[in-house]
Structure formats: C-alpha cells, structure tokens
Amino acid sequence: MDAPPVTTRGRPRVAEPGEGIGLDELALATRNHGLPLEALRYDVTPPGLHYVLTHYDIPAVDPASWRLTVTGAVDRPLTLDLDALRARPSVTSRVLLECAGNGRARLEPRPVSQPWLLEAVGSAEWTGTPLAPVLAEAGLSPDAVDVAFTGADHGLERGVEQDYTRGLSLAEALREDALLVWAMNGQPLPPQHGAPLRLVVPGWYGMAHVKWLTRIDVLTEPFTGYQNVTSYRFKVDADDPGEPVTRIRPRALLAPPGWPDFMSRERFLRPGPVLLSGRAWSGRAPLTGVEVSCDGGTTWTAADLAPADPGNPYAWRAWTLPWTARPGSHILVVRAADAEGAQPTEQEWNRQGMANNLVQRVPVTVLD
Ligand SMILES: Nc1nc2c(c(=O)[nH]1)N[C@H]1C(S)=C(S)[C@@H](COP(=O)(O)O)O[C@H]1N2
Numbered sequence: 271m272d273a274p275p276v277t278t279r280g281r282p283r284v285a286e287p288g289e290g291i292g293l294d295e296l297a298l299a300t301r302n303h304g305l306p307l308e309a310l311r312y313d314v315t316p317p318g319l320h321y322v323l324t325h326y327d328i329p330a331v332d333p334a335s336w337r338l339t340v341t342g343a344v345d346r347p348l349t350l351d352l353d354a355l356r357a358r359p360s361v362t363s364r365v366l367l368e369c370a371g372n373g374r375a376r377l378e379p380r381p382v383s384q385p386w387l388l389e390a391v392g393s394a395e396w397t398g399t400p401l402a403p404v405l406a407e408a409g410l411s412p413d414a415v416d417v418a419f420t421g422a423d424h425g426l427e428r429g430v431e432q433d434y435t436r437g438l439s440l441a442e443a444l445r446e447d448a449l450l451v452w453a454m455n456g457q458p459l460p461p462q463h464g465a466p467l468r469l470v471v472p473g474w475y476g477m478a479h480v481k482w483l484t485r486i487d488v489l490t491e492p493f494t495g496y497q498n499v500t501s502y503r504f505k506v507d508a509d510d511p512g513e514p515v516t517r518i519r520p521r522a523l524l525a526p527p528g529w530p531d532f533m534s535r536e537r538f539l540r541p542g543p544v545l546l547s548g549r550a551w552s553g554r555a556p557l558t559g560v561e562v563s564c565d566g567g568t569t570w571t572a573a574d575l576a577p578a579d580p581g582n583p584y585a586w587r588a589w590t591l592p593w594t595a596r597p598g599s600h601i602l603v604v605r606a607a608d609a610e611g612a613q614p615t616e617q618e619w620n621r622q623g624m625a626n627n628l629v630q631r632v633p634v635t636v637l638d
C-alpha cells in the first residue's frame with residue numbers, strides 16, 4: 271500500500287477518486303472503535319461495546335489530585351474535587367451519543383479522517399450532576415455569552431497545538447439536562463470515556479461531550495477555538511467558513527440479521543419468518559417513525575417503533591418489523607424520520623465528512 275504523505279498542517283485532505291483507506295486512517299480506526307451492530311440489541315450499551323473517539327491520547331489523570339475549575343466571567347471562581355461534585359444532587363440519564371463523523375467513509379471523495387461507516391454510536395446510562403446550578407453558584411456575569419469546556423488531553427491538529435476545548439452557547443450550557451458526569455452504567459467512568467469527569471449535552475453530536483474535563487471558562491465573547499471555528503463545520507469549499515455542526519440528525523440502524531462471512535461481512539440467513547430489529551434516534555427533533563424496505567428502497571413498510579421513554583428522552587428507541595425471508599438476494603434498507611424530515615437516500619457531501627445520515631443498506635442472501 272503506497273500511503274500518501276501524512277499532512278500535519280493546513281487543510282484536511284480529501285482522498286483521490288478511488289483511493290483506498292490509508293495507513294493513517296487505519297491507525298485512527300484501530301484506536302477509535304465502533305459499536306458492533308449486533309450490540310444494538312442492548313437497551314443500555316455495555317461500556318466495552320460503546321464507540322470511542324479520542325482525538326489525541328487518553329490523558330493520565332489522577333482522580334485524587336484532579337480538580338475542576340470554573341473561571342472567567344463569574345463572581346466566584348470555583349475549584350471542585352470529585353467528592354465535592356459527587357456530594358451534589360445526582361441524575362442518571364440514558365443518552366445516545368453519536369460521532370459527527372459517522373458515515374464519513376462512505377462519502378466520495380472521502381474526507382481523510384477517522385473512517386466511520388455506521389457504528390459510531392452508543393446509548394449508555396450517564397450519572398452526574400446538572401451543570402447549570404454549578405454555573406449559578408459561580409455567579410454568571412450578566413454579559414456572559416458562551417462557555418468553554420477544556421479537557422486534560424493535549425495534541426496537535428492541522429498544525430494547531432491545543433488542549434481539546436469546545437465552546438457552547440450559554441443557553442445550551444444552562445439547559446437542565448446538561449450534566450457533569452462521573453459514572454457510566456453505574457460504574458466510575460472508564461479512562462477512554464473521560465475519567466474522572468466529562469460533560470454530557472444530550473442531543474448534540476459527540477464532539478460537544480468533552481471528556482477528561484478540567485476547566486469551565488465563562489466567556490463574554492463568542493468562543494473562537496479550533497474545535498468550534500475550524501473543525502466541526504459543514505463546508506464544501508475549504509475557504510468557506512461553513513455552518514457549525516450541532517445536533518444529531520435522525521438515523522435508524524438495523525442489527526444485521528443472519529450470520530456474516532468472516533472477511534466480506536456478507537450476510538446469510540435461512541428462509542422463513544425473521545424479526546428485523548434495530549434502534550432509531552434523533553437529537554434535533556422527536557422521532558416520527560421508522561420505515562423498512564426489503565427490496566432495496568422500492569417499497570417501504572412502517573416498523574413498530576417503541577414509544578419514547580419520558581424519563582429518557584435522549585435514549586435510542588427500539589424498532590421491529592416481521593419479515594418472511596424468501597430464497598434469493600435482498601437489500602434491506604431502513605430509514606428514520608423526525609419532525610424536521612427523513613434520512614436522505616442520496617448523501618450530501620461536505621469536506622469534513624460531517625453528519626452523513628444516509629440510510630443504511632444491508633444486502634442479505636437467503637439460502638434455499
Ligand atoms: N477531551 C476530549 N473530549 C472529547 C473528545 C476528545 O478527543 N477529547 N472527542 C469528542 C468526540 S469527537 C466524540 S465523538 C466523543 C466520543 O465520546 P466517547 O469516546 O465516550 O464515545 O467525545 C468527545 N469528547
């Protein structure tokens with residue numbers, strides 16, 4: 271494999287037409303794993319099966335000496351240790367996370383970055399304390415507009431050395447469901463998911479949920495850091511500033527039925543009744559339905575979608591559809607819709623490969 275030169279500066283690279291996944295992308299893909307789609311069966315994703323995305327390295331953080339500082343445009347800057355946070359009122363919430371790069375590897379030409387297909391999702395149970403009362407306790411300045419969240423991880427991205435930092439508007443930071451989280455599925459946060467503390471902002475694509483959180487800065491000017499202004503933008507032309515990537519678009523995934531071939535992942539099943547099943551979600555608007563096509567998108571049938579759980583409005587929802595598998599080749603397609611629209615059947619290209627929620631297609635062979 272002739273790998274093209276690795277670029278550390280300038281613009282994200284877009285692959286040449288027909289260029290395969292490079293060793294640089296493979297190196298990212300081995301660090302950042304996806305959810306095996308059969309794990310769509312669990313209401314709550316077990317930690318080792320939840321997808322992981324880490325831009326730099328998992329930082330070494332000693333929970334005993336770790337502190338969170340709340341600083342900037344506040345009356346009383348705070349320094350909190352883990353015990354002080356855990357002593358606050360706690361909330362447990364099931365929240366779907368999805369990486370904004372999910373679907374990137376299918377774009378043509380392919381933006382060169384973490385090459386996700388469909389699996390950059392998980393729906394875990396996060397325990398923490400609401401962020402808004404912590405900000406209130408620090409005393410927000412009346413001219414505060416944004417809040418920046420900084421992690422303990424440090425790296426270089428397109429030539430810019432940085433601590434991973436994301437800004438959020440004050441209005442989003444003050445939402446009552448934004449949480450400072452120390453536990454996942456009832457256990458202390460694992461290192462790869464942000465131990466000892468991370469932010470969870472339900473409904474937003476993954477980049478907003480800052481892991482290894484060490485600093486919260488209240489700002490009186492809009493945040494202009496790399497992860498908001500340069501990265502996570504919908505741009506077609508490299509010089510276009512683009513619109514920011516924010517909330518999760520609707521998506522439904524099918525847990526592929528039958529069994530796979532080891533190398534090709536091609537799927538086989540025996541004829542007869544099959545209960546097709548999977549999960550669906552949207553972070554931007556309530557789901558309105560899931561449809562399945564068993565003939566490559568010619569005809570569609572409404573799936574049975576589990577009702578929204580009022581206690582966990584940002585969890586994924588189960589769907590099922592009975593199907594009678596007849597011998598031959600079939601293409602199963604599934605699409606979700608929310609109050610703002612359905613998943614596209616043609617993908618829209620953008621330079622950074624953001625938020626590609628193209629419908630999933632699963633070819634299957636039903637044996638005689
Ligand atoms: N500090 C820090 N926070 C981070 C990241 C990171 O690299 N550093 N990656 C973000 C991205 S892009 C995603 S998709 C989610 C992934 O969360 P997970 O690994 O717990 O699934 O974390 C976000 N928070």
Ligand SMILES: [Mo]
Pocket residue numbers: 323368369370371476477
């Ligand atoms: Mo991400």
